[in-house]
Amino acid sequence: MSGQLSDLAAAVAARTREFGPDHPETLSARHELALAYFHVGIGAGEARLSDAIDTLERVAADRARVLGTAHPDTLATWGSLSLLYGQARRDDEIPALRERIAAGWAEVVADRERRLGPDEPDTQFARIRLASAYGDLGREPDRVALLERVIASWGRLAAERERRLGPVHPDTVDARERHAYCHRWVGRADEEMSLVERIAADHERLLGPAHPRTLHAQVQLAARYWEGDHDTPRSIALAERLIGDVHAVLGADHDDLRHLRAVLMLGYATTGRQGDALAVAARYPMADDPAE
Template sequence: ARAFAELLADQVRVLGPDHPDTLTTRNNLASCKGEAGDAVGAARAFAELLADQVRVLGPDHPDTLTTRGNLASWRGEAGDATGAAQAFAELSADQVRVLGPDHPRTLTSRNNLAYWRGEAGDATGAAQAFTEVLADQVRVLGPDHPDTLATRNNLASWRAEAGDAVGAAQSFAELLADQARVLGFDHPRTFTTRNNLASWRGEAGDATGAAQAFAELLADQVRVLGPGHPDTLTTRNNLAYWRGEAGDATGAARAFAELLADQVRALGPDHPRTLTTRNNLAYWQERAGDVAGAADGRP
């Protein structure tokens, strides 16, 4: 973000504020601000960029439409899920008019609209919207396209959030089979689906099956990603939790204690995930009968 800010100042001086390269750098700067943790600043920067793009390029220019999507996303990330959903609804309508209903960017905006509807509290509406966009993606992109597979993941997630944990687990199982065939068993998205399937198996009432699935996933993540990868550490957290839910409170506490030691080393003692693990450790210590250890936070 700092480097883009320095470049932007020189481009404004040399090329002028309305040059396409200057506008592109403003886009990149806004994105990096968001990725660096300043979602509010990113949304503000995209709003300012949008006003200039409408003036210079016109409201229907592809870059203008792209900026509207970026602005909507960062509004959502900044906490305004309802505003993000509304912005994507308006953008989708304009993309249908300008690009056509089957354009990849139109489909992407519909996907984003569905997601932010869910984040705004309408899980059932999100699941319905993902169902509709999935049908069009299968028709336009094909059943094995990465975007189609991603939408199947989103649909399954929001079915679960809408209350259908059993249906979600079944959907994730079907998706996993297709991802393993298309992407490979060790692909990051395949790992993500295995994580989701394991979680929703647990939520559907099969805590033992969830723990077993997380144990198998963990072994593969250690092999492919390494023991210190953030996803590997997350899976260790999930495995410990479901071991506890399956009735092994002592084993869960032990697993959280081991995870905590590695997170302190890898992430630091004040990292949010480290603090979350300390909370989980204390909880399962108390469940396992170690009330004193839970009370004073001893591993």
């Protein structure tokens, strides 16, 4: 880690020489250096944590001065600083900082709604960050209300793309998946699962069961069944049915095979089928498996 600190410090120096101290590239490097100080400082006493906070406070001040208080980079630095204040037990400084973060994201959301429109992805990403800021402040009704707007916007975007591009175009699928996923943030897992099942069914109907994109959609469905113990038996059954085709069509090193293998092994392990989990690992080995 000391080598990483040296490399990051050298990167800061190089960017300062090339771009100047206030350039966004320089400020980004300084942010990374501050976080590296923090990671080095874990378990190493208060001095490193103090270095990290001092560095990050300077970056936050410079970003606010150069970029403004409602810029995502400034808000990201404040977010990191809030975490470090918590580590340093400076809890009395956190609420005011979180208020500033929420106010900043509210400005970003308003600006993007005005410039980009209410349903554009970048607007949704800003709303999600604002909802998280509301959650940090304990403003649960505001968080949920904003997430409901996110759900409605992703739904409108998914429907518009489906009309224009078709249900399985990658851009449509991206919007449909995001629309599905954000239901879990408001406790509506059943609606999420229904939407993910429809995505997988549309791929199978339109592209066929062995198409790589169909297999990817089915892997995503198996993973969603697994997550949060939504339906572990169905996750296992689907993964068992898929894994041979995923291996044959996509290859032994494909990320979808790696993901599906992990889902199946975890499903077996949590239902007491350790032998089956080991058999899957042996049948579909990965290069980074631990040596026996």
